[in-house]
Amino acid sequence: MRGIPTVLITVSPEVSAQMRPPRALYPKGFKVGNSTGRPGMRELQRQVLRDALRLLTENTRPGSFVTREYPEYGEQYAPPRVRK
Amino acid sequence: MALSRKCVPFTPFDGELARSTVAIVSAGGVHLREQEPFNIADELGDLTFRVIPDDADSQQLMVTHHHYDHADADQDINVVFPLDALRDLKSEGFIGEVARKHVGYMGYTMQLKAMYEGTAPEIANEIDRGSRADAVVLTGG
Numbered sequence: 001m002r003g004i005p006t007v008l009i010t011v012s013p014e015v016s017a018q019m020r021p022p023r024a025l026y027p028k029g030f031k032v033g034n035s036t037g038r039p040g041m042r043e044l045q046r047q048v049l050r051d052a053l054r055l056l057t058e059n060t061r062p063g064s065f066v067t068r069e070y071p072e073y074g075e076q077y078a079p080p081r082v083r084k
Numbered sequence: 085m086a087l088s089r090k091c092v093p094f095t096p097f098d099g100e101l102a103r104s105t106v107a108i109v110s111a112g113g114v115h116l117r118e119q120e121p122f123n124i125a126d127e128l129g130d131l132t133f134r135v136i137p138d139d140a141d142s143q144q145l146m147v148t149h150h151h152y153d154h155a156d157a158d159q160d161i162n163v164v165f166p167l168d169a170l171r172d173l174k175s176e177g178f179i180g181e182v183a184r185k186h187v188g189y190m191g192y193t194m195q196l197k198a199m200y201e202g203t204a205p206e207i208a209n210e211i212d213r214g215s216r217a218d219a220v221v222l223t224g225g
């Protein structure tokens with residue numbers, strides 16, 4: 001089977017890093033359960049999705065994360081940490 | 085296994101987004117209301133997945149997952165499963181097509197080996213055979 005290019009949108013970058021995703025976008029400060037934004041914020045949801053898809057065409061380093069800030073999201077949250 | 089743990093399974097994308105078909109695969113416990121909910125009673129987790137067709141009404145999508153707060157997704161599924169947002173990107177020409185099939189599963193399991201060696205390749209096969217996707221957007225909760 002050939003591979004399928006993927007891009008991950010994660011709000012838990014430290015947790016997701018354990019799976020070593022090939023490409024990943026971290027919308028900074030989004031809480032768990034809000035991968036693309038808050039309910040009803042369709043333009044923000046589209047923007048996060050566009051930014052994630054654009055990573056497919058950029059020279060990202062496999063296993064690394066791209067962090068983007070979206071001020072329109074509002075209140076920020078700390079991402080979950082990996083329990084050690 | 086030590087080496088494989090260090091390797092990132094990277095598949096290059098050599099197409100153009102505007103001509104590409106995109107699928108969504110979410111670990112956020114998303115499924116259609118008419119589909120069997122994920123089994124949250126089993127502490128080992130649920131290794132099954134649900135195929136969501138391209139014409140699914142997003143109002144008919146719901147979440148069964150007990151390891152994150154999905155109150156926001158209950159209001160608007162696009163916060164974890166951005167199917168309407170993906171349709172918008174097709175309308176605006178950012179992507180070529182919305183894939184024929186998408187996948188929801190419950191990304192919580194104590195059976196990591198079975199998830200990695202069983203469920204994950206099954207989902208990949210489903211996408212490869214059924215959805216004609218050129219690329220996949222993965223989401224968690």
